[in-house]
Amino acid sequence: MDNDSFRPRILLVSVGMYGQKYLSEATGRDVGGDVIGIVDVADNLPEKFPVIAEKRIPVYRSLEEFFRRDHADLAVISSPIHLHVGMALQCLAQGVHVLCEKPLCLTEEETLRLEQAAREAGRFLAVGWQLNYDRAVLNLKRDILAGRFGAPKRMRCVHAMRRGENYYARSHWAGKILADGREVLDSPFMNACAHNFQLMTFLLGGRMETPLQLLSAEGELYRGNPHVENYDIAFLRFRAERGITLCYETAHPLETKNLGPDGVSEFEHAVLTWGRGQPYRVVTDAGEEILYGAAGATPLMQKLDDAVRCVREGTAPLCGARAGLGHLQAVRMAQQLPIRDVDPSRVAWIDAEGDRFPCVQGLEDALCRCGEHWALPGEMGIQL
Ligand SMILES: NC(=O)c1ccc[n+]([C@@H]2O[C@H](COP(=O)([O-])OP(=O)(O)OC[C@H]3O[C@@H](n4cnc5c(N)ncnc54)[C@H](O)[C@@H]3O)[C@@H](O)[C@H]2O)c1
Structure with missing residues (x-):
């Protein structure tokens, strides 16, 4: 055939x-x-x-x-x-x-x-890390690897999505550390808001098919929704190979439906920014602006088309088993950090869209301020 x-x-x-x-x-x-x-x-x-x-x-x-x-x-x-x-x-x-x-x-x-x-x-x-199938992301990674912007120094992103009772009620493993006696480590960082962190490790990986290696983690984890076993708020900072720092802030119990993604990466000779509905944008020290297509220009399900095409052609998608290793290392390091409960008096419950959402007061501001300063809440004098 x-x-x-x-x-x-x-x-x-x-x-x-x-x-x-x-x-x-x-x-x-x-x-x-x-x-x-x-x-x-x-x-x-x-x-x-x-x-x-x-x-x-x-x-x-x-x-x-x-x-x-x-x-x-x-x-x-x-x-x-x-x-x-x-x-x-x-x-x-x-x-x-x-x-x-x-x-x-x-x-x-x-x-x-x-x-x-x-x-x-x-x-x-x-x-199925869909951002790794995004043509803009692939072109950007090729340019990073070719050294067009100099060595990467640090990268950060804030991405949080509101999730309420319906989300956690849909399955017995949602928000759990263990399910059926096996690890699941479910959290916004592990699951719903994992993509932009995995993207960071993908973009800075040393080869097209490998992610950045992470070495150590610092951070603050919180449980805003008292019915969740694992953490649902994370402020994280990682040290990675080649002296690179990564910061990531993510959460579920917030009033805003979608916060971010709002990403920044500093290179020796350029700064990369990306965000919801925005193209990946690099501005070099010489003032050159390079745009890598609108975010979302590649359909989210491109991965399915690519996989089917690879079966037909006898090739393989670039996003293989190792693509998630950097994220996995980060998830496991984060899971070692203590989880603190947010004071219930700071959690308001709101009804919307046939669902009920816990909202930690001031969380949006804390996530954004920590992101902007590459800092953790304790370093900023922020208390949750
Ligand atoms: N790429 C993305 O953007 C994205 C977004 C959400 C979820 N996910 C991933 O998709 C996966 C599924 O997440 P979900 O939120 O859809 O989970 P879910 O709990 O909503 O659905 C799981 C499905 O698996 C079925 N199932 C359970 N046990 C089974 C078994 N033994 N054999 C066959 N089917 C079984 C359930 O009946 C259910 O239909 C997870 O890995 C999640 O991280 C990816």
Whole structure:
């Protein structure tokens, strides 16, 4: 079969809050392949997603059940974090290429094991860090690596998103450190607001396919929502290879729906800025302005198109198992820091959009001020 007529058979593993985006994308337009099955333990999927009946997509309750009856070329895994490793290994062992949602796994050892499993299977293991598929980001990284702006010195970003009761109620692992006896380390830094931090480690990595290595962390973690097990507010500062500093501020219990991303990176001879709806913008010391396309110009689901194309072409997406290593190192270092409870008198609960949100007073201001000063709240005299 030539590449033009080969349409990869796509298996969607889990169609929960995020996995349903793959379902609507892959059934709503031509992505170059066809959804031939769904694996999920949820009961009501055909009622929830009429397209399942319309397109006669079989639903299986486990990968074992699917592999007993059928085969696929590409598995797209959007299951809870702690199931990724086992499911990815199972798919690779069956000779199926894998696009797994981020984070791929929770340890460096698992990352390397998965990378090796993919190599041995002769299949790719791509990870769904969507900003790593963004054409503007890729062009920017090429220029950074070519030394166009000089050596990177430090990089910071504030990115927070309001999340309330519905978000935490959707699944038993949300906001948990452990689920089903296994680590999940779920937090805004680990999960919903992970992308811009992972982007920072991607952009400053020493090669196109490798992220920046982190060495140590300082920070302050808080729990604003008393019903969350893990932290939901993080002020973090990391030391990385080549003397680079990274600062990141993120949170869920805030009044503002979306704060940032608001990113700045200082290089020897230039400054990079990026933000919501803004192009990645570099201004050099000589006054030259370089714009790298509007943020969002590449569709968020480009990763699916790229993965299908790679299956057809026999290539592999750039965003492989190691892409998340810098973020993973940071998550694990952050998790060692103590978590302090915010005084409940400082948390107001608001009702909006059929949901209920805890909002820590003054949090937006604290996140932005710490970001601007590359500082932690204690250093700024800020108390939460
Ligand atoms: N790239 C992004 O922007 C982005 C955004 C949100 C979430 N995610 C990632 O997507 C993944 C899923 O997150 P979510 O928020 O959709 O989770 P979720 O809890 O909302 O959905 C998980 C789905 O997995 C199913 N499931 C549970 N156990 C299963 C099993 N044993 N076998 C098959 N299916 C099973 C559940 O029924 C549910 O449909 C996570 O890795 C998360 O970090 C990525």
